[in-house]
Amino acid sequence: MFISVVIPTYNRLPILQKCLIALENQVFSSDIKGYEVVLVDDGSTDGTSSWLRGNLTKFPHLKLLEQLHAGPGQGRNKGVENSLGDVIIFIDSDLVVTESFIDSHSRSLINTWNKRGDRFCFTYGAVINTSNFEYPTSEPHKLRDISFAYFATGNVAIDKNVLEAAGLFDPAFKLYGWEDLELGERLRRMNVELVKCPKAVGYHWHKALSIDQIPSLIRIEHERAKMALVFFRKHPSRRVRFIIQFTLFHRFIWETLTLFGLINTTNLKPLLQYLIRKGYPGLAMEILRLPLNLIGVRAIYREAYSQGLH
Incomplete structure (x- = not known):
């Protein structure tokens, strides 16, 4: 070999x-x-x-x-x-x-x-x-x-x-x-x-989370949404929908956990800064994933509707 x-x-x-x-x-x-x-x-x-x-x-x-x-x-x-x-x-x-x-x-x-x-x-x-x-x-x-x-x-x-x-x-x-x-x-x-x-x-x-990484993380979610629909067009199955989070279940989960966007990357910054300062960047990243997932799921639905996918 x-x-x-x-x-x-x-x-x-x-x-x-x-x-x-x-x-x-x-x-x-x-x-x-x-x-x-x-x-x-x-x-x-x-x-x-x-x-x-x-x-x-x-x-x-x-x-x-x-x-x-x-x-x-x-x-x-x-x-x-x-x-x-x-x-x-x-x-x-x-x-x-x-x-x-x-x-x-x-x-x-x-x-x-x-x-x-x-x-x-x-x-x-x-x-x-x-x-x-x-x-x-x-x-x-x-x-x-x-x-x-x-x-x-x-x-x-x-x-x-x-x-x-x-x-x-x-x-x-x-x-x-x-x-x-x-x-x-x-x-x-x-x-x-x-x-x-x-x-x-x-x-x-990977670098420990810092506040200045947030714009890049948001950009990545938008890119992932675009590529998710390339994936789905090639494999339009229920399983792939679930993998890319293009389901009403995922939309409901992330909308609910973020109180329909009231918990977002902007108003979370003070908490994230506090956790990072105290030495808990990993926990800060896990909390940040909530609004990032919502951004990603919303972006997928926007892209889908613009492309005529439902």
């Missing part, structure tokens, strides 16, 4: 450095003939490519590709198309993995292939969210780290032929969100089995 770890990146150089160092420190069994790290710089403006070109000797497994800014989906497609592996592992560039990461994915894949008699499966590793930049791998596993997604590219491994049979990422997803879950719908239709692989651990770093 030869493995290609495919990573799109955009303006994440400091955490990307930790990501790549962790991938160079892998320990694995004889089942793995070797591996490469296919990094696609998606038009970064923070000096990512120039820094990497100047430090290639530190990363002997690295294959650096570049493209004009086109989004992570097209970055992953470029990475797969230029990969040598018979197995593809997708991770994000802000993920710091453990030394047994690649080995854990490979062992789970091989065990499942042997049981099934084919390669129609993928392994889904554990993602632990952290805002600890210095020591991201020290973060404990938390309830909110549990994911119910079927196929999310933060930490998955799949046979390359199976992936190509499903088709790669749809370039119609030009903004933030949903391109991986849409590919997951195609894999589901092929009866590709999800195999949980909790030993393949990645620590997903």
Whole structure:
């Protein structure tokens, strides 16, 4: 087995450095003939490519590709198309993995292939969210780290032929969100089995919440709404409606929990600032999710009505 770890990146150089160092420190069994790290710089403006070109000797497994800014989906497609592996592992560039990461994915894949008699499966590793930049791998596993997604590219491994049979990422997803879950719908239709692989651990770093992040978070909700309807047009099912929160149930939940918008990103700021100042940015983020979810759901309905979807 030869493995290609495919990573799109955009303006994440400091955490990307930790990501790549962790991938160079892998320990694995004889089942793995070797591996490469296919990094696609998606038009970064923070000096990512120039820094990497100047430090290639530190990363002997690295294959650096570049493209004009086109989004992570097209970055992953470029990475797969230029990969040598018979197995593809997708991770994000802000993920710091453990030394047994690649080995854990490979062992789970091989065990499942042997049981099934084919390669129609993928392994889904554990993602632990952290805002600890210095020591991201020290973060404990938390309830909110549990994911119910079927196929999310933060930490998955799949046979390359199976992936190509499903088709790669749809370039119609030009903004933030949903391109991986849409590919997951195609894999589901092929009866590709999800195999949980909790030993393949990645620590997903993100900045602790600050008030100045709120406009960006609101923008992301509007982008997600637009891409959600791209997803729904391709797969107009009740299940996809539920995934993207395009249901009256979700509308009712978020309208009710925010008192029909009376609890919003503006009047929550004093509380959020207080919690952040006291050292509880995680709790502040969970509270902020209430109005953000309402913004997202309302945006989906506005987009849907403007496009004639009901």
